[in-house]
Amino acid sequence: MSKRFNLREFQQSVLDRLQAQVAGGSDHASTLGVQVGEKYWLVDMADISEVLPLPPLTQVPLTKPWYCGVANVRGNLYSIADIGVYMGGAPTPREGQSRVLLAGQKFAFNAGLLVTRVLGLRNAKDWVRDEQDGEVHLLDANGQVWRKLDLAELLQQPEFLQIGA
Numbered sequence: 001m002s003k004r005f006n007l008r009e010f011q012q013s014v015l016d017r018l019q020a021q022v023a024g025g026s027d028h029a030s031t032l033g034v035q036v037g038e039k040y041w042l043v044d045m046a047d048i049s050e051v052l053p054l055p056p057l058t059q060v061p062l063t064k065p066w067y068c069g070v071a072n073v074r075g076n077l078y079s080i081a082d083i084g085v086y087m088g089g090a091p092t093p094r095e096g097q098s099r100v101l102l103a104g105q106k107f108a109f110n111a112g113l114l115v116t117r118v119l120g121l122r123n124a125k126d127w128v129r130d131e132q133d134g135e136v137h138l139l140d141a142n143g144q145v146w147r148k149l150d151l152a153e154l155l156q157q158p159e160f161l162q163i164g165a
Contacts, residue, residue, distance in 0.1 A: 008074075011050055033119035033146070034101065037089040040146045041115075042124055042138070043101060047151040050102045051118055054080075054094055060163070065091075067163045068114055071100070076110060078102060079163070083113040083149075086160065092116050109155050122146075 031042040032051070050073075057069035057080060066085035071078050080100060084092045092098055097117035103109050124146065128139040138146045154160055 008050075015045065015049070031122050031124055032101075033122040034099075034115040034149075035117045035119055036087065036115050037084040037092070039089075040119070040144060041149045042122060042146050043149045043151065045121075046106075047104050048101045049104045051099050052102070054098055054100055054114060062165050063163045064165050068094075071112065073102065073112075078110045078112045080112040080114055081160070081163075083115060103151060103155065107152065107155055111155060113151075 030045055032045055032048065034041050034043060052073070055071040055073055057071050059069045060067065066082045068080040068082050071080050078100075082092050084090065092114050093116070094114075098114060099118045100112040100114055103111045103113075122140075124138050124140070127141075127146070130137045130139060136148060138148070140146060
């Protein structure tokens with residue numbers, strides 16, 4: 001009889017291994033590439049606890065347009081925000097490749113960010129760093145522009161914490 005496969009445990013073991021590699025000074029990828037609208041972003045793997053398809057949402061009245069609602073993820077309530085709309089872009093499609101990045105437990109903040117799609121692990125160590133208008137951009141080997149998404153900074157912004165319209 002085959003051993004039962006637990007996706008949550010598998011995701012946690014992958015995250016633990018990646019964090020151990022980063023802590024050990026490994027040259028392996030430590031960031032997750034995501035697409036938000038037409039822009040490409042890098043998110044530190046240590047900042048997210050899980051990536052999942054958009055769960056069913058409960059709408060919350062009188063909230064800002066970027067606030068999607070509340071989701072129940074394994075018995076825990078998470079506030080889900082459309083990061084594309086929050087950054088001034090178009091609404092993220094809520095089907096197909098869209099995913100939710102759950103904020104890591106170290107933040108003690110049950111928040112999820114809706115992104116257009118996840119592009120996989122990226123090793124930006126050797127990418128070209130460029131600063132434009134005070135914003136840091138990274139250029140990969142193909143010339144694609146990437147930005148860093150600082151989740152800790154985002155979760156401290158008063159505008160992000162104030163969801164009421």
